[in-house]
Amino acid sequence: MRNPRTGWLLLSPTLIILIVFGFLPFLYVLFVGFHEWNIFAAQDGMRYNGLDNFRRLVFDVDFLNSVGLTAKFALFAIASEVVLGFFLAQMLTRNFPGKSLFRIIHTFPLMVAPIAVGAIWRLLVIPGFGPVPFLLDRWFDIEYLIGTYPDQALLTSVIMDVWHWTPFVTLTMLAGLSSIPKEPVEQAKVDGANRFQVFWYVTLPFLRPVLLTTIFIRIMDAIRTVDEVWMLAGGGPGTRFTGIYIWRVVFPRTDYGYGSSISIITLYLTIVLCWLLFIGISGQGKDEVE
Amino acid sequence: MKRIFTIVLLIAFALLANMSLVTADMHDWWADAAAPYAGATIRGVSESTPPSNYVADVLAAQFTELTGINVEFETTSWDQMYSKAINDMEANTGIYDFVYIEQDIIYSYLAQDYLVNLTQFAADNPDLAYEGYDESEFTSFADYFKNADGDLFGVPMEAFVKVYLYRKDLFENADIMAAFEEAYGYPLAPAESFDQYRDNAEFFTGYGESMDMDLWGTTVQGSTGHPASTYEFLESIGPSFGLYNWGINLDAGSAMSANGGALDGDTAVEALTFWLSMLEFAPPEATSSTWDEVASTFAAGRAAQGWVYGENAAWIATDESRSAVTGNVGVRLPVTADGVIDAAEMGDGYIGYYDGGAFGVPHSSRNKEATLLWLQFIGQQSVQAEWAAAGARITHTATFDDPLIAEQDAKVDGYYTLLEEQGPLFAGAPPFPFHAQVREVIDPFIQRAILGELSPSEALSQAAAAVDEELDRLGYGM
Numbered sequence: 180m181r182n183p184r185t186g187w188l189l190l191s192p193t194l195i196i197l198i199v200f201g202f203l204p205f206l207y208v209l210f211v212g213f214h215e216w217n218i219f220a221a222q223d224g225m226r227y228n229g230l231d232n233f234r235r236l237v238f239d240v241d242f243l244n245s246v247g248l249t250a251k252f253a254l255f256a257i258a259s260e261v262v263l264g265f266f267l268a269q270m271l272t273r274n275f276p277g278k279s280l281f282r283i284i285h286t287f288p289l290m291v292a293p294i295a296v297g298a299i300w301r302l303l304v305i306p307g308f309g310p311v312p313f314l315l316d317r318w319f320d321i322e323y324l325i326g327t328y329p330d331q332a333l334l335t336s337v338i339m340d341v342w343h344w345t346p347f348v349t350l351t352m353l354a355g356l357s358s359i360p361k362e363p364v365e366q367a368k369v370d371g372a373n374r375f376q377v378f379w380y381v382t383l384p385f386l387r388p389v390l391l392t393t394i395f396i397r398i399m400d401a402i403r404t405v406d407e408v409w410m411l412a413g414g415g416p417g418t419r420f421t422g423i424y425i426w427r428v429v430f431p432r433t434d435y436g437y438g439s440s441i442s443i444i445t446l447y448l449t450i451v452l453c454w455l456l457f458i459g460i461s462g463q464g465k466d467e468v469e
Numbered sequence: 470m471k472r473i474f475t476i477v478l479l480i481a482f483a484l485l486a487n488m489s490l491v492t493a494d495m496h497d498w499w500a501d502a503a504a505p506y507a508g509a510t511i512r513g514v515s516e517s518t519p520p521s522n523y524v525a526d527v528l529a530a531q532f533t534e535l536t537g538i539n540v541e542f543e544t545t546s547w548d549q550m551y552s553k554a555i556n557d558m559e560a561n562t563g564i565y566d567f568v569y570i571e572q573d574i575i576y577s578y579l580a581q582d583y584l585v586n587l588t589q590f591a592a593d594n595p596d597l598a599y600e601g602y603d604e605s606e607f608t609s610f611a612d613y614f615k616n617a618d619g620d621l622f623g624v625p626m627e628a629f630v631k632v633y634l635y636r637k638d639l640f641e642n643a644d645i646m647a648a649f650e651e652a653y654g655y656p657l658a659p660a661e662s663f664d665q666y667r668d669n670a671e672f673f674t675g676y677g678e679s680m681d682m683d684l685w686g687t688t689v690q691g692s693t694g695h696p697a698s699t700y701e702f703l704e705s706i707g708p709s710f711g712l713y714n715w716g717i718n719l720d721a722g723s724a725m726s727a728n729g730g731a732l733d734g735d736t737a738v739e740a741l742t743f744w745l746s747m748l749e750f751a752p753p754e755a756t757s758s759t760w761d762e763v764a765s766t767f768a769a770g771r772a773a774q775g776w777v778y779g780e781n782a783a784w785i786a787t788d789e790s791r792s793a794v795t796g797n798v799g800v801r802l803p804v805t806a807d808g809v810i811d812a813a814e815m816g817d818g819y820i821g822y823y824d825g826g827a828f829g830v831p832h833s834s835r836n837k838e839a840t841l842l843w844l845q846f847i848g849q850q851s852v853q854a855e856w857a858a859a860g861a862r863i864t865h866t867a868t869f870d871d872p873l874i875a876e877q878d879a880k881v882d883g884y885y886t887l888l889e890e891q892g893p894l895f896a897g898a899p900p901f902p903f904h905a906q907v908r909e910v911i912d913p914f915i916q917r918a919i920l921g922e923l924s925p926s927e928a929l930s931q932a933a934a935a936v937d938e939e940l941d942r943l944g945y946g947m
Contacts, residue, residue: 215942219581219902219906220943221902221944306753306756308754308765324757325757326754326756327920413694414694415757416694418694430556431696431908434906
């Protein structure tokens with residue numbers, strides 16, 4: 180007979196770590212979010228200010244712009260990664276010469292720390308010195324200045340993110356594709372389904388849980404992106420994402436109360452977004468099965 | 470004759486013996502004083518700059534050899550340095566035994582009582598007081614790190630001014646001089662007025678284009694993703710037009726002209742308009758350039774003139790492994806508007822930024838005694854000259870007269886002489902206990918002006934209003 184105590188005992192290290200390093204800090208951030216607290220203010224210590232911080236962020240143009248920019252970044256980056264990742268995974272399910280080598284090279288960006296990714300891309304695109312602006316100017320007469328043109332900075336951030344994280348999506352998709360049983364696919368082909376119909380009516384429904392999980396992970400990652408982009412453009416035009424905005428408020432500006440309230444709202448928005456996505460994707464799947 | 474020769478020889482021998490005894494005594498003192506702490510490791514953090522790198526590469530090893538105390542010195546980016554130091558001191562974690570204190574942040578640190586009073590600490594520990602270290606030997610720059618009683622809270626490790634650098638090989642080229650005079654009707658020369666600066670910038674940009682050279686007319690520290698752009702405007706360009714203390718009236722608690730401030734005033738708008746107009750003549754990297762990139766741009770020979778932090782002057786002028794313009798660097802005072810130099814001489818203003826920093830000991834340090842020894846080691850006169858030659862920084866009055874500096878001065882077109890004689894025309898940052906907080910508020914407006922999203926007038930009026938709001942929030946408002 181199973182002893183529930185043994186279960187709790189085995190779980191306790193994980194629970195303790197989660198409580199100490201996850202739940203308690205969250206409660207503390209929540210607490211600070213309801214206070215005015217800047218260590219360089221004339222008044223010492225924290226002062227309770229109710230919902231003032233939350234009221235302030237509703238009218239904070241810089242914050243609202245950062246949310247819009249982050250949404251744009253997440254949308255373009257994740258959509259590109261999912262599409263590219265799926266095609267690469269499809270490719271890797273087949274045999275072709277040099278497949279093993281391709282797989283290693285393709286996975287390489289995943290092993291690089293985000294700050295190093297940012298540094299690599301900065302060296303590539305820094306105006307005046309980097310090879311990318313030089314070649315774009317020389318070959319296509321394109322003026323490529325990420326410090327001057329916000330759209331170029333955003334596009335570069337998206338491309339950098341796609342370069343870094345597509346291998347992750349490929350690997351999860353590959354796992355998902357490998358787990359699809361052959362029978363339904365063969366049955367569909369026997370019934371005369373074309374390649375698109377097989378993909379849409381067989382592969383995609385089977386792949387949905389993997390797809391959903393991958394998109395969730397990537398959304399959470401994209402929303403909290405800081406180090407890569409900060410290294411690339413320092414949070415300049417086109418890259419003032421929410422994560423960087425929070426960093427600026429909390430660290431250089433030492434506005435801990437306001438920074439905490441923005442962090443909480445960002446967490447809330449992330450949860451809502453994932454929930455809506457979950458409802459959207461899983462609801463659609465349910466209808467189709469029915 | 471033989472007797473005289475013998476006497477001279479004996480005297481020389483005695484002097485040599487005495488010197489070696491003094492040196493041995495000095496070694497003994499460090500070893501004895503450090504004996505209780507030998508094997509300990511002290512940790513510090515600083516921005517990666519030429520003077521800091523000299524500390525990490527040279528002085529730390531010398532100190533360890535003398536004392537047996539290890540020095541772990543982290544040189545990192547400016548933002549990270551602040552973030553790490555403030556978090557450590559605020560949380561009282563004691564990770565760092567010494568931290569870099571830039572002149573502009575000292576008021577914030579003192580207001581928060583983060584730092585140990587070094588004068589007092591040395592007086593309380595006479596066994597650790599090295600006789601070769603004397604606070605009175607520092608230049609007046611050390612005053613920025615003292616409290617009202619004259620006690621020192623940081624040992625100055627770098628001090629320099631932001632100067633006007635120009636390419637002598639271009640400005641003294643006969644063909645170029647003739648072309649300039651033909652185009653503008655007066656002789657080519659290092660700029661002494663803003664109109665002349667603009668003409669020079671325009672001319673050299675056109676010259677670079679016509680000769681298919683990677684050459685532009687001026688540097689601009691105009692990063693749109695870094696506070697460096699705000700600093701260049703508020704601390705170099707603004708004062709040269711007569712905009713002081715960031716346009717903030719501390720007594721009135723306001724940056725707005727209507728309330729006694731000047732950030733949105735005519736002088737500020739004129740200064741910003743001029744500076745932004747220089748972007749047209751700056752290399753493409755200007756909008757991504759912090760102080761480091763500006764130095765690199767000038768060293769790469771991509772700008773004919775510019776505002777460059779003096780700490781970079783020495784390596785740009787002399788280090789052939791890093792600079793393409795060695796031997797061709799001219800150094801002058803930055804351009805100023807009429808009356809600004811007179812005001813600075815009268816003590817009513819300043820012409821630019823006297824930058825620098827010190828190493829201080831946080832209260833949270835676990836190795837204060839060992840760190841005090843370290844700070845005295847780097848603060849003694851004997852290590853200053855080579856450090857000054859490497860990092861173009863001078864913190865001791867006597868260093869100006871050192872033969873090594875005299876030699877280096879000639880190579881850097883009199884930069885050290887300028888620092889000594891005209892340094893008092895420059896000033897450190899205003900004594901704000903809210904330095905980084907308010908600068909963070911101003912940054913987005915300057916950056917949007919650089920991008921052309923706001924006009925100079927719009928940017929500054931919105932910045933002034935935002936500063937007032939932040940001052941109110943911090944409790945320093947009207």
